[in-house]
Each structure stands twice: as C-alpha cells, then as structure tokens.
Amino acid sequence: MFDIKKFGIEIEEDNGRYIYRRNGIEKVVFGKKIIFDLFPIVSSGISNYLQLKLRIPLVIAPSDKIKLEVTAPYDIEVRALKKKKWIPLETIYIQKEKYTLYGPVESGILCRYFESEIGKKEDTAILSLKIENQTKEWQEIKKIVFPAKFHLYCDKKIYYPPLDLVLNNLGLTVSKSEAVKGLREIERFIKDIGIQKKYTMVWGY
Amino acid sequence: MGILMIELMDIIEEIESKEIFGHSLSVWILSLIILIIGIFLAKFFSHLAWKWSRKRLDRHGQDTFKKIIYYFIVIIFVMMALNNLGIDFSGLLVAGGVLGIVLGFASQTVVSNLISGVFMYFDKPLKIGDTVAIENVEGVVTEIDILSTRIRTWDGNLVRIPNEKLFNSVIENKVSNEIRRVEVVVGIAYKEEVEHAINVIKKVVEDHRYVIVEPAPLIFVNELGDSSVNLTIKVWAPNDYAYQTQIELLKLIKQALDKEGIEIPFPQRDIWIRKK
Numbered sequence A: 001m002f003d004i005k006k007f008g009i010e011i012e013e014d015n016g017r018y019i020y021r022r023n024g025i026e027k028v029v030f031g032k033k034i035i036f037d038l039f040p041i042v043s044s045g046i047s048n049y050l051q052l053k054l055r056i057p058l059v060i061a062p063s064d065k066i067k068l069e070v071t072a073p074y075d076i077e078v079r080a081l082k083k084k085k086w087i088p089l090e091t092i093y094i095q096k097e098k099y100t101l102y103g104p105v106e107s108g109i110l111c112r113y114f115e116s117e118i119g120k121k122e123d124t125a126i127l128s129l130k131i132e133n134q135t136k137e138w139q140e141i142k143k144i145v146f147p148a149k150f151h152l153y154c155d156k157k158i159y160y161p162p163l164d165l166v167l168n169n170l171g172l173t174v175s176k177s178e179a180v181k182g183l184r185e186i187e188r189f190i191k192d193i194g195i196q197k198k199y200t201m202v203w204g205y
Numbered sequence B: 001m002g003i004l005m006i007e008l009m010d011i012i013e014e015i016e017s018k019e020i021f022g023h024s025l026s027v028w029i030l031s032l033i034i035l036i037i038g039i040f041l042a043k044f045f046s047h048l049a050w051k052w053s054r055k056r057l058d059r060h061g062q063d064t065f066k067k068i069i070y071y072f073i074v075i076i077f078v079m080m081a082l083n084n085l086g087i088d089f090s091g092l093l094v095a096g097g098v099l100g101i102v103l104g105f106a107s108q109t110v111v112s113n114l115i116s117g118v119f120m121y122f123d124k125p126l127k128i129g130d131t132v133a134i135e136n137v138e139g140v141v142t143e144i145d146i147l148s149t150r151i152r153t154w155d156g157n158l159v160r161i162p163n164e165k166l167f168n169s170v171i172e173n174k175v176s177n178e179i180r181r182v183e184v185v186v187g188i189a190y191k192e193e194v195e196h197a198i199n200v201i202k203k204v205v206e207d208h209r210y211v212i213v214e215p216a217p218l219i220f221v222n223e224l225g226d227s228s229v230n231l232t233i234k235v236w237a238p239n240d241y242a243y244q245t246q247i248e249l250l251k252l253i254k255q256a257l258d259k260e261g262i263e264i265p266f267p268q269r270d271i272w273i274r275k276k
Helices: B002-017 B025-053 B059-084 B089-094 B096-106 B108-123 B163-167 B194-207 B239-259
Strands: A010-013 A017-022 A025-030 A035-042 A049-060 A065-072 A074-082 A085-093 A099-102 A109-116 A125-133 A139-147 A163-168 A171-176 A198-201 B131-134 B137-144 B148-153 B158-162 B171-173 B179-188 B218-224 B229-238
Touching (some): A017 A074, A049 A065, A049 A099, A109 A139, A125 A139, A139 A163, B025 B059, B096 B108, B137 B158, B148 B163, B179 B194, B194 B218, B194 B229
Antiparallel strands (some): A065 A125, A074 A085, A099 A109, A163 A171, A171 A198, B131 B137, B131 B171
16 A cells, blocks of 8 residues: 555565664564554554544534544554464654643643544545534534554555544543445454443533 | 382481481471461462452452461461470470560560551551652552552662651552642743733643643732743643643743743843943
8 A cells, every 4th residue: 555665664584584774773584474554543653543633623503413534643563474373573653643631730641643624635544423412502623633553455545444423511522433345444453342432522522 | 109108207217316406307397388388378378368359458458368368377387386396385385574675675666567557457548559759759559568558669679668758758659549730840031021922821731631620720920030030831631641731831832932932041140241
C-alpha cells in the first residue's frame, strides 16, 4: 500500500540478517526471508485515546439523526513479517504528533490530538459518523473522543471503522459500528481483548 | 550389621542423655525441625498466596498479603517449637499484663509504623512505581512494606521512610495524574520587544509534540528583573515525558531566541566612579 522508499527507509540484507535504517534509527533483524511492509494504524502514540477537534462544530437539531464523513489521522507502522507473525519496528507519524487532555487535570484522560474537517483530505483517513441527538434540545459537537485501539480498513483510501454517536442526558456515547462491506481489513496487530469498544464523553463535547 | 546397629543405638542414647539448658539434645533437634518445616511451609503458602493475589490485588496488596501469610505461619511454628521446649504460653498470658506494658513502651514506634502502614494500604497515597516528593526526598517508590516505604532517589540512593513519618508527611505524588506542569523561566534584554519574544516562544511550545494542547500553555512576563525581563512559560506535558519536555524546551527556546536575534542578558551592574 505504501512505498518503503518514499519514507526514506533503507533495508540492507547481509548474511541472514537485515539492517533497517531510517532517519538515524538503525535496527538489525535476524532471520531469513523476512518481509518488511508498512501498515496504516490508528493514531494514538503514547496514549490510548484519540480526540478529534472539529475545526467547524456540528450543530444538530433535537431528535435528529445525521450522517457525515470527517478526516481522521493515521500513522504508519513499519513491520518485519515472517509466516504471518510480525513485529513493529518503528512508527512513522504522517500527521503532527500532538496530545491533549480530555477532562479535568486530576482525572482526565490523555488523548492524541487531531484537528478534523468535514469531508476528505490528502494524507488523512476517512471516518464515517452516524450521529443521533436523543435529547429535546439543540446540541453542538466540538470534539469527539474515543478509544483508539482498533484496526483500520482500506481500498484506495484508508478508513476508520464507522462510529455511532448518541447524544443523551449521559453525554455523548461513541461506539464502534460494523465495518463497511467491500473494504479490506488491514491485518490486525493489536489484540482486541480488553479493549473498550464504547466510550461516553461526560466532560463535554 | 549388628555392630553398626549397636553403634547407632549408642549414638541415639548419647543424644538422649546429653542435656543443653535443661533439655535433651533430641528435644532441641525436634524443635529445630519444627522451625525448618514452619519456614518451608510459610514460604510455600506465602508463594501460593502471592500467586492467588496477582490477579486480585495491586503490587502493594500482593506484597502485604504474602508477608502476612508468611509471618502468621512462622509465628505458629515458632510457638510450637517453643512449646516443645516446655515453654508454657499460659504462663506468658498471666505475665502478659506486666509484659504487655513493657512491650508496649518498647514497641510503641513499631506499632505506630504498623498501624500507619495499614492505614496507608487503604488510603493509597502512593503506589510502587510512583514518582513522589516527600519533604526533602524525591524519587520513585520501590517498595511499600508494612513498617516502612523505600524510595529510590534520582541520584540512585535508597531511602527508607518509616510509615508513621510518611503518613504524617505532605506527599506530593507526581504521577497520580496523566499530565504534569512544566515551568521554564527565560530572561530577555530590556531593549527587546516583549510581544515578539512571546510569539517566538509560543511557536516553539506549540511545535513541541509533548506540550499538551489543553490545558493551554501560558507565556507571560513574570518579573522585571535587575538585568532582564523575565518570561515564565507554563505548559503541561504527559507525566513520563515532563522532564524530557522541560530539557528540550529550554534548549529549543534558546535556539529560537538566538535565531531571532533576541538577547538573553547576563547579570550586569553599572558602576559610577565619583570624581574628587
């Protein structure tokens, strides 16, 4: 999907071992017939959550449902593969690596930060949102926070699994929806076990 | 064979007849065996308790639970061994009144530490691996015992703080939150334009990956010093990267100010010599 040379990666084979080099990072991988490949992953970096700050806030009428696509970040993981087993060698950050805190200082959660826009944009993934306002008031959404440990999908572009957003008295609940048919699932590396699939934003949205 | 048996019988008889502090050697050996079995069982069961507690308790809880099981079994076997030597515990109970007062005075600090340790277990002001500052001691918590807590300071020394002292101290736990504030102070020359310097620093701060977007960074004139206008930069960074962020920010701010030709002055004093 990605060209290794585009990212300045050099791989040198030397007597049953491979030397991986990029931007001053050097690793020696031992083994024969090792494949090196690049995989897009959800941007989370040192955190477990992702916060999409909507550049233009969404205003939703009472009891209304909307569907839209927004931009979302992705990183690229360089992996060494052999017999369907792989190890990540390095993460390449496509978008600027920034973090933010969602919630108060004493109990908030650290999130990877990204300024999201409606529609599609170069070097970003596509995230489909289904938003349902179950309250009897107008609602404004400025940011979306969700656990960022799942795998992505692709055809010619990169897709997040669609997210269902429900606004009610509890707050904004974000949950992972069924993947869109026809998209190829990018091989997973993260075990799904123990990963939170639903998150309720109680500190504002 | 017969000779061997006779020799063995002689040895046993000798052991039986030999007396140490009013007890035969065989009684002493039996007591020692009871003690060894006790220690072995205590180790075995405390290990089982630790394995059981691994998925149920935190590291502090696991250690405490393991030690309680260990010492409980050891105490029982020590009492059995002493009983074998003819030490009557009912006598001890009678004398307990006087002994209790004596022991009470003697072990006041120990008991105080023990109780503080129990309170700390429930209060959980810190846990193993936390970065803490307690009075003049700053470092990482390596062990929380029932009587004391050990802290590995930044220069690698191990400091043992009795739980009683710890319980009554102001504990600054630096990793109980996800983020920590980092502060940097930079002085610029009086001739420089403050607004421009703030914008240069703001760019550095915003570009740094570990400077948190929200809570937003603060950059302001903090003091009109003797030789410089002092700017304070207050940012938040993820806990594990706070120190790294502080070091990098200082370097990057210096480089950015140099690039823009903004002077960071050194302390200076004008001296006027009076004419005679």
